[in-house]
Amino acid sequence: MWSWIFPKRCPVCKIFIKDEDDLCLSCEQNWPRLKSACCTLCLFPFKNNDEPHLCGDCLTYESAFEEVKALGLYTGDLKNLILKFKFQKEESLALFFAKLFSQFQNQYDLIIPVPLHFKKLRQRGYNQSALIAKNLSKQWQIDWDPFC
Numbered sequence: 586m587w588s589w590i591f592p593k594r595c596p597v598c599k600i601f602i603k604d605e606d607d608l609c610l611s612c613e614q615n616w617p618r619l620k621s622a623c624c625t626l627c628l629f630p631f632k633n634n635d636e637p638h639l640c641g642d643c644l645t646y647e648s649a650f651e652e653v654k655a656l657g658l659y660t661g662d663l664k665n666l667i668l669k670f671k672f673q674k675e676e677s678l679a680l681f682f683a684k685l686f687s688q689f690q691n692q693y694d695l696i697i698p699v700p701l702h703f704k705k706l707r708q709r710g711y712n713q714s715a716l717i718a719k720n721l722s723k724q725w726q727i728d729w730d731p732f733c
């Protein structure tokens with residue numbers, strides 16, 4: 586019923602889309618997907634279409650994480666949506682990003698959003714990664730904790 590009253594729109598171009606879709610077909614096709622050739626740990630994209638391997642940084646320095654998941658390259662429509670979400674607090678984008686992240690396999694015990702420096706938090710009034718974490722927590726049905 587809500588979808589009848591508030592039909593879903595493509596977050597990029599704002600045309601009406603089906604409830605089960607995340608983007609319209611055109612924006613789906615333009616989405617800046619990761620290329621197959623990228624670092625196997627941090628997903629840094631390589632210029633040459635090499636076999637997947639570790640990048641120079643990941644070979645040189647010990648990583649603080651075991652794995653990175655990304656929704657695409659930081660360019661085009663994805664970059665524009667991230668900037669809109671960060672600086673204009675378009676809250677529907679929290680649900681959109683959480684839904685895209687929820688397509689990755691859930692093998693986690695807890696979701697911890699990247700903290701925001703208190704000055705930025707005061708300036709912006711919200712932590713965008715906490716908004717995604719909260720929505721993702723609902724999708725995956727696991728806890729999230731912004732205070733870890």
Ligand SMILES: [Zn+2]
Pocket residue numbers: 595596597598599600608609610611612613
């Ligand atoms: Zn679109």
Ligand SMILES: [Zn+2]
Pocket residue numbers: 624625626627628629639640641642643
């Ligand atoms: Zn790397």
